[in-house]
Amino acid sequence: MLLEYLPIAVLLILALLLAGIVIALGHMFGPRHPTERKSMPYESGMRPIGPGTRRMPVHFYLVAVLFILFDIEVMFFLPWAVIYKKLGVFGLVEMLIFIAILGVGYVYVWKMGALEWE
Amino acid sequence: MVPIQYFIGLSAILFTIGILGVLIRRNAIIIFMSVELMLNSANLAFITFARMYQSLDGQVFVFFVMAVAAAEVAVGLALIVAIFRNKQSIDVDQINSLHG
Amino acid sequence: MSLNDLLVNLNLIMPITILTAWACVLLLVDLFIPKERKGITALLAALGLLVALALVISRAGVATSAFNGMIMIDGFATFMSVIFLFSGLAGIAVAYDYLIRSGIERGEYYVLLLFSIVGMMLMAAAADLIMVFLALELLSIPLYVLAGIAVPRPDSEEAALKYFLLGAFASGFFLYGTALVYGATGSTALTEIVSATTSGGVNLSFLVIGAGLILVGLGFKVAVVPFHMWTPDVYQGAPSSVTAFMAVGAKAAGFAALLRIFVLAFPPLAMDLTPVLWALAAFTMIIGNVIAIAQRNIKRMLAYSSIAHAGYIMMALVPYGQGNVAADTVASALFYLLAYMLTSFAAWAVVIALEHNMGEGRDTDGLSLEDYSGLGQKQPALAAAMTVAMLSFIGIPPTLGFVGKFYLLRTVIEGGFPGLALIGLLTSLVSAYYYLRVVVYMYMRDGEPVVRREPWLYFTALATAVGVVVLSIFSEPLFNWASQAVLKLI
Numbered sequence: 001m002l003l004e005y006l007p008i009a010v011l012l013i014l015a016l017l018l019a020g021i022v023i024a025l026g027h028m029f030g031p032r033h034p035t036e037r038k039s040m041p042y043e044s045g046m047r048p049i050g051p052g053t054r055r056m057p058v059h060f061y062l063v064a065v066l067f068i069l070f071d072i073e074v075m076f077f078l079p080w081a082v083i084y085k086k087l088g089v090f091g092l093v094e095m096l097i098f099i100a101i102l103g104v105g106y107v108y109v110w111k112m113g114a115l116e117w118e
Numbered sequence: 119m120v121p122i123q124y125f126i127g128l129s130a131i132l133f134t135i136g137i138l139g140v141l142i143r144r145n146a147i148i149i150f151m152s153v154e155l156m157l158n159s160a161n162l163a164f165i166t167f168a169r170m171y172q173s174l175d176g177q178v179f180v181f182f183v184m185a186v187a188a189a190e191v192a193v194g195l196a197l198i199v200a201i202f203r204n205k206q207s208i209d210v211d212q213i214n215s216l217h218g
Numbered sequence: 219m220s221l222n223d224l225l226v227n228l229n230l231i232m233p234i235t236i237l238t239a240w241a242c243v244l245l246l247v248d249l250f251i252p253k254e255r256k257g258i259t260a261l262l263a264a265l266g267l268l269v270a271l272a273l274v275i276s277r278a279g280v281a282t283s284a285f286n287g288m289i290m291i292d293g294f295a296t297f298m299s300v301i302f303l304f305s306g307l308a309g310i311a312v313a314y315d316y317l318i319r320s321g322i323e324r325g326e327y328y329v330l331l332l333f334s335i336v337g338m339m340l341m342a343a344a345a346d347l348i349m350v351f352l353a354l355e356l357l358s359i360p361l362y363v364l365a366g367i368a369v370p371r372p373d374s375e376e377a378a379l380k381y382f383l384l385g386a387f388a389s390g391f392f393l394y395g396t397a398l399v400y401g402a403t404g405s406t407a408l409t410e411i412v413s414a415t416t417s418g419g420v421n422l423s424f425l426v427i428g429a430g431l432i433l434v435g436l437g438f439k440v441a442v443v444p445f446h447m448w449t450p451d452v453y454q455g456a457p458s459s460v461t462a463f464m465a466v467g468a469k470a471a472g473f474a475a476l477l478r479i480f481v482l483a484f485p486p487l488a489m490d491l492t493p494v495l496w497a498l499a500a501f502t503m504i505i506g507n508v509i510a511i512a513q514r515n516i517k518r519m520l521a522y523s524s525i526a527h528a529g530y531i532m533m534a535l536v537p538y539g540q541g542n543v544a545a546d547t548v549a550s551a552l553f554y555l556l557a558y559m560l561t562s563f564a565a566w567a568v569v570i571a572l573e574h575n576m577g578e579g580r581d582t583d584g585l586s587l588e589d590y591s592g593l594g595q596k597q598p599a600l601a602a603a604m605t606v607a608m609l610s611f612i613g614i615p616p617t618l619g620f621v622g623k624f625y626l627l628r629t630v631i632e633g634g635f636p637g638l639a640l641i642g643l644l645t646s647l648v649s650a651y652y653y654l655r656v657v658v659y660m661y662m663r664d665g666e667p668v669v670r671r672e673p674w675l676y677f678t679a680l681a682t683a684v685g686v687v688v689l690s691i692f693s694e695p696l697f698n699w700a701s702q703a704v705l706k707l708i
Contacts, residue, residue: 061199065192072188075181090221104242111249126401133394140387149383156390163397171404176397179348179406183393186355190386193362197379200369210383213376216451 062114073102125166132159146198146208150191157187230284230291232277233270233299234339240266241332248325256325257314263328264310267335271303283345287407290345290478293703297552298342298474301559302467306335308563308678309463315672316459316570322368330360330367331463338467342474345482347396347406347432350475354392354439357471358385361464365456377455384438384448392435398428408483415486426490432479433494440472442532443502446525450513453521458573461517462566465524470555473531477548480538481705488539495536496638502529503645511652516569516585519652520562523611526649527558533642534626537633546632549701550625556696557610557622560682560689565607567679568600571670584668590656591665599676600669601660603683608653610686613646618686621693 041048076098084091109115132155139152161180168176202208228235244266248259274296281292309331317323337357344350362385366378400406402424403414414420438445453461484491506526513519534551537543572593574584583589594601610619623646630639689696 058199058203061195065195068188069192072185075184079178079181090224093221093224101242104245108245108249111246129397133390136390140383146379146383150386153383153386153390156387157393160390160393160397163394163401167397167401167404170401173404175406176400179396179400182348182352186352186389189355189359190382190389193359194382194386197362197366197375197382200366201375201379204370204372204375210379213379215372216376216455 059117066109066114070102070106122166122170126163129159129162129166132156132162144209144211146201146210146213149210150194150198154187154191157183227284230282231289231343233273234336234343236273237266237270237332237336237339240269241329241336244332245326245329248329251325256323259325259328260310260314263332264307266332267303267306267310271300271307274299274303287409288346288349289340289343291343292705294474294478294548294552294705295339295343297700297703298470298555299339301470301556302335302338302342305463305466305470305559305563306331308567308682309459309467311674311678312462312563312567312570313459314674315670316457316573316675319574319670320368320457322457324367327364327367330364334360334364334463334467338471338474341471342478344475344478345408347399347408347411347479350479351389351393351396353471354475355389357468358389358439361385361460361468364460365452365464367460368457373455374457375455377452380448381452381456388435388438388445390435391431391438395428395431395433395435398424398431400428402428408479411483412486415483426487429484429487429491430494433476433491433498436472436476436479437498440469440476440528440531441525442498442528443505443525446502446506446528449525450518450521453524454515454517458517458566458570461521462563462570465520465566466559466562469524469528470559473528473551473555476535477538477551478705480535481544481548485539485541485544492536492539495532495538496635499529499532499536500638500641502526502532503641504529507645507649507652510649513652514587516587516590516656519587519656520565520569523649523653524562526645527554527611529645530554530623530626530642531558533638534629536630536635536638540633543629543633545701545704546625546629548703548705549697550622550629552700552703553625553693553697554622556700557618557686560685561607561610561617561619564603564679564682564686565611567675567682568604568607571600571672571675571679572667574668574670587656587659588663588665589667590659591663591667592660593665593667593669594661595664596667597669600679603679604660605657606683606686608657612650612653614650616687616690618690618693621690621697625697 037043077095080087080091080095087094136152136154136156136159139155140149143149143152161183164176164179164183166176168174198208201213205212207213244259244262247262248256251258277291278293278296280296283290310328313327313331317327334357337353337355337360340353341350341357344353362378362382365381366374368374369378396406399411402421403411405411405414415425434445438448441449453465456464480491503526506522506524506529510519510522510526513522531551531554534547534554538547569585572584572589590604593604606617610617613620613623615621623642627639627642630636630642
């Protein structure tokens with residue numbers, strides 16, 4: 001029964017081998033002349049300023065959380081959409097109730113000013 | 119096909135890792151991630167059993183659990199951010215002003 | 219299911235439907251109520267609760283199931299709904315002035331309270347483990363927010379974080395237990411779990427482990443030892459009005475779910491689960507009462523007292539598997555929850571009246587035992603209410619607590635666990651020490667207690683205290699009402 005997975009294992013091993021060989025070849029035979037400019041994050045772009053991990057304004061977090069909430073709730077549309085013909089008006093009404101409740105949350109968030117970018 | 123036991127075993131292992139994470143780690147975010155791991159291990163178990171019984175119930179439950187988990191994330195992260203702004207730390211060992 | 223079925227079902231759970239819609243509307247209406255007039259929100263929320271209460275009572279006696287057996291409307295759900303709605307009303311009454319003087323008044327407080335009550339009512343009516351899970355979250359998530367509503371006060375934040383992390387941890391256990399039960403029986407409906415179990419062919423080890431994990435998850439919610447660690451910190455740190463509501467509502471809802479799940483779905487597992495329940499009840503009563511003795515902070519003391527009372531109610535659950543006692547199990551637990559609700563609110567209202575704020579962003583004061591010195595002379599009414607509450611907590615007549623404990627112990631002895639009943643009796647004696655200490659401070663020490671004169675607080679304290687005494691005289695019909703709330707499969 002594990003035998004069924006043999007092709008996958010072979011593929012994995014081959015892929016790893018090939019990638020390893022290519023990198024090793026390049027490492028062995030390629031010329032290397034590192035300069036300061038070449039080792040910069042953007043080799044031919046702007047100069048990076050300041051540390052890479054800055055503190056983010058907390059507003060990003062607020063928007064992200066709101067996005068997650070509404071994003072996940074939309075997940076319930078999927079099963080409905082799959083069988084909505086079978087459910088007919090009943091499914092539509094149920095969905096409208098669901099959307100109305102989501103709408104309450106949305107209006108609240110809007111009115112509280114969580115969507116303003118100040 | 120991979121036998122059902124493997125999936126159940128995996129979900130049990132994930133659940134245990136989640137419990138240990140909650141009990142051992144001290145960073146509030148990591149504790150919270152461990153809790154999420156517990157919920158998702160239950161999701162895996164639900165889907166496995168749903169497949170075993172050839173019924174859709176278990177799969178629908180997972181939708182509900184995911185929605186609930188998202189709501190928990192929103193509340194939990196808000197609390198953690200509020201505490202971090204106050205204390206500059208989210209180490210639960212340092213959040214210990216309450217005692218008898 | 220057709221559109222008509224949907225309307226029929228929504229009508230069957232009308233109190234819950236109305237309360238949900240009302241909470242949603244109130245959330246929006248509150249946005250247009252000016253900041254200094256949030257009393258309107260409180261009033262509207264109370265109005266919604268009253269309407270729901272009237273609906274629940276007018277439909278008492280109905281026994282049916284709704285939403286494909288996901289929800290059961292029966293005497294049990296009705297009785298518990300009455301408890302929840304009353305605790306909601308009391309929760310608003312104790313909160314109103316307290317929030318204003320603590321500077322944390324927000325309209326969302328009342329809306330979250332309503333959502334939490336919807337969760338509790340669903341929890342008592344849920345007949346499917348997934349429904350229980352959703353109701354559990356619906357009741358818990360607003361409570362996490364309420365516990366932290368006094369941000370940036372550090373103790374409130376800390377309480378909220380602890381409550382949140384441990385509550386989510388508990389949900390994880392509950393959910394995994396549900397998954398295992400589903401795996402063992404192929405269903406999460408309580409009726410089908412029991413029919414699958416009795417017809418055989420289920421994976422018993424999955425079922426027992428699943429039931430155990432569900433017990434752990436709900437054990438966290440009702441705070442039984444050893445899952446009680448969060449309780450003192452959360453009860454102490456959360457704003458007192460939230461604590462009062464949480465101590466009653468969340469605990470009663472947890473027990474409602476425990477009772478329904480165990481009595482309906484798990485009687486075949488009684489052999490395995492009864493010893494576990496026995497140990498949980500015994501340890502909870504002993505540890506809760508013993509540690510409470512050492513507490514000087516009244517909120518922490520009441521927190522340990524609430525743990526101890528979880529143990530007493532747990533005691534009723536021990537003989538749940540014996541068919542002839544199961545009805546008494548449910549009735550005595552329900553009766554005790556009612557007694558606990560009234561007593562608890564009497565005590566907490568007094569605590570809130572004595573608490574005073576030290577200013578913006580600071581912690582609160584007026585919570586140590588010494589602050590109660592001289593209350594008997596200065597505020598005889600409040601001191602009397604507190605005394606009644608303490609006597610009822612101990613279980614001294616003529617209070618509801620006494621009658622409640624009497625029925626509990628009778629159930630336990632009927633079920634054949636005299637040892638457990640003895641532990642219950644002895645721990646009650648121990649508890650007299652720390653409860654009576656409060657009374658001693660109030661009447662036998664001199665002091666200048668700082669007390670608020672706030673009408674709703676007074677009203678709640680006195681009304682619940684009078685209720686504790688008066689209802690104890692008419693306890694017979696009350697217990698009969700609880701007895702009609704027996705759980706059976708519809």
